[in-house]
Amino acid sequence: MKTLQQLLAPYPADQFFAEYWTQKAIHISADHSQKFQTFFSWGDLNDLLNYHKLTPPDLRFSMDGKLLLETPAPRDWSDRLRQGATLIVNAVHHRVPTVAELAANLRYDIGYETHVNLYCSPAQYQGFECHYDTHDVLILQIDGEKKWFVYRETVLYPTPNMSSANQPKPEEPPYLECVLKAGDLLYIPRGHWHYAVACEQPSLHLTVGIESQTGLNWLAWLIRDLETNPNWRQTLPVVVDGNMNALEQELAKLRQNLIETLHQPDILHRxxxxxxxxxxxxLPVSLPAQMGADIFPNGFMTRFTWSPLHRIRVKQIGEEHYQVQVGAKQLDLKGIPVNLAENLFNRDEFSLFDIADWAPDLNLEGDITPLMTRLITEGVLQVKTD
Structure with a gap:
């Protein structure tokens, strides 16, 4: 949990999961104000607004606690901010490389899909009215300060279909009031009501949404899995003159089939x-190397790195035979000596010189070049250009 621990520092990640995860909000003060600016900054926001075509629903404004029905034209964005509107940009992890790596690393740390939105609020204005989210959130304060109010849940573990817009607001006072300063983190569990007001300076923060899975998600997956069985796709018997015997018998068969499915040894692991x-x-696009050109631009000094958005999974099939999985890509690699495998698959970055040290008996032209060419053109390995 390297990335998550970096975000939570100095608070221990294991203590966070034991005492706060899904239970209550926590404000973690930073030891320095620049803590999150390696992920995002005002300059990154300006680049997004100036050089990307952002349209609703990816770009929105809220004012007086509510979303504006009409998104202003780009020439009016600054005016709206000066008038007190909050700017929201969704899916920043699809647009900014550092945020993409943050989201990907958190996904591997936690095991659940993550997404990242940004919020820019003018001084002394509230972005949204009090509400709850149907997913857990980590709020990373990039710059400025924002005062937060967090209330207990009124609906336990709400699903995406249980919007706060249809629920009465909490009557109890907030159990957490805090001011997020640059570098601070705030965790809010799903279902916990909250709102925030920017302080004396404009506020910029990222919200990491964590799409935790529930038993309902498992059942939904099971339904999709059962769709491959024609018995479950078959039309149920009709009820003739109120006689439900045939229907009851068919449902009993399906119930038994479901029980047998749930007892399959591999059902949970699948x-x-x-x-x-x-x-x-x-997998990232890396040209021109993925076209088979300029794969070794610096000769033996050329350095390589695995995809920054994925973790590599390696399974030994036999002697010098490995199955490598990076994202959805799976490769079968043969003729890989043990020492090469132990180093190649466990280093974030390496060069041809390193490979020569790990596998001195391999031939450069006959063994190493074809291996590296395949890994690069398949997209799992990248030529490091900086």
Whole structure:
């Protein structure tokens, strides 16, 4: 949980999960104000607004606690902010490389899909009225200060279909009031009501949404799995003159089939594996190397790195035979000496010189070049250009 621990520092991640995760909000003060500016900054926001075509629903404004029905034209964005509107940009992890890496690393740390939105609020204005989210959130204060009010849940573990807009607001006072300063983090569990007001300076923060899975998600996956069985797709018997015997018998058969399915030895692991590869980002494009050109631009000094958005999974099939999985891509690699495998698959970055040290008996032209060419053109390995 390297990335999550960096965000939570100095608070221990294991203590966070034991005492706060899904239970109550926590404000963690930073030891320095620049803590999150390696992920995002005002300059990144300006680049987004100036050089990306952002349209609703990815770009929205809220004012007086409510979303504006009409999004202003780009020439009017600054005016709206000066008038007190909050700017929201969704899915920043699809647009900013550092945020994409943050979201990907958190996904591997926690095991659930993550998404990142940004919020820019003018001084002394409230962005949204009091509400709750149907997913857990980590709020990373990039710059400025914002005062937060967090209330207990009124609906336990709400699902996406249980919007706060249809629920009465809490009557009890907030159990947490805090001012987030630059570098601070705030965790709010799903279902916990909250709102925030910017302080004396404009506020910029990222919200990391964590799409935790529930038993209902497992059942939904099971339904999709059962769709491969024609018995479950078959039309149920009609009820003729109120006689339900045939229907009851068919439902009993399906119930028995469901019980047998749930007792399959691999059913749980298949769901867990499905979670591991759910909604993974595609492998990065890296040209011209992926076209087979300029793969070794610096000769033996050329350095390589694995995809920054994925974790590599390696399974030994036999002697010098390995199955490598990066994202949705799976490769079968043969002729890989043990010492090469132990180093190659466990280093974030390496060079041709390193490979020569790890596998001195391999031939450069006959063994190493074809291996590296395949890994690069398949997209799992990248030529480091900086």
């Amino acid at each position: 769901y867990i594996d499905a979670l591991a590869y759910r909604a993974l980002p595609p």
